[in-house]
Amino acid sequence: MGTSIFITIFSFFIILSPVKSQKTDAFDSIAGYFKASDSRNISGHFAPLIEMNILMDENEYSKAQAELILRDFLSKNKPVSVKVIHRLNSSPNYRFAVLSLQSANSKFRVSISMAKDGEMFYIKVIRIEYDKG
Numbered sequence: 001m002g003t004s005i006f007i008t009i010f011s012f013f014i015i016l017s018p019v020k021s022q023k024t025d026a027f028d029s030i031a032g033y034f035k036a037s038d039s040r041n042i043s044g045h046f047a048p049l050i051e052m053n054i055l056m057d058e059n060e061y062s063k064a065q066a067e068l069i070l071r072d073f074l075s076k077n078k079p080v081s082v083k084v085i086h087r088l089n090s091s092p093n094y095r096f097a098v099l100s101l102q103s104a105n106s107k108f109r110v111s112i113s114m115a116k117d118g119e120m121f122y123i124k125v126i127r128i129e130y131d132k133g
Contacts, residue, residue, distance in 0.1 A: 094115055111126070
């Protein structure tokens with residue numbers, strides 16, 4: 001009898017307990033890393049070869065080179081706020097987001113393209129430009 005009451009009460013709490021069914025989107029994490037100027041964690045999402053266009057300077061870089069370039073940009077433009085303003089994640093093989101990055105002196109638009117490689121999505125392209133709007 002005592003066991004059945006325990007099971008009933010336990011089941012009741014399980015049914016009523018909140019369930020976290022939605023995983024954090026990669027772009028939310030990346031936006032947080034940009035806000036913290038954390039180029040190391042951002043680069044953890046990089047593909048081995050990444051195309052970067054930062055303020056009209058465009059090239060392809062290795063993951064390590066791209067991290068250094070991004071670190072330099074973030075140290076010169078320390079983010080005050082960063083938010084995801086657009087995201088596209090309906091494709092099974094492609095993800096895209098636009099972040100709004102506000103520094104003390106300027107506002108930037110950061111476009112990030114991710115492609116699936118195996119089971120993971122990796123950043124293939126980052127474009128950072130002045131926000132004209």
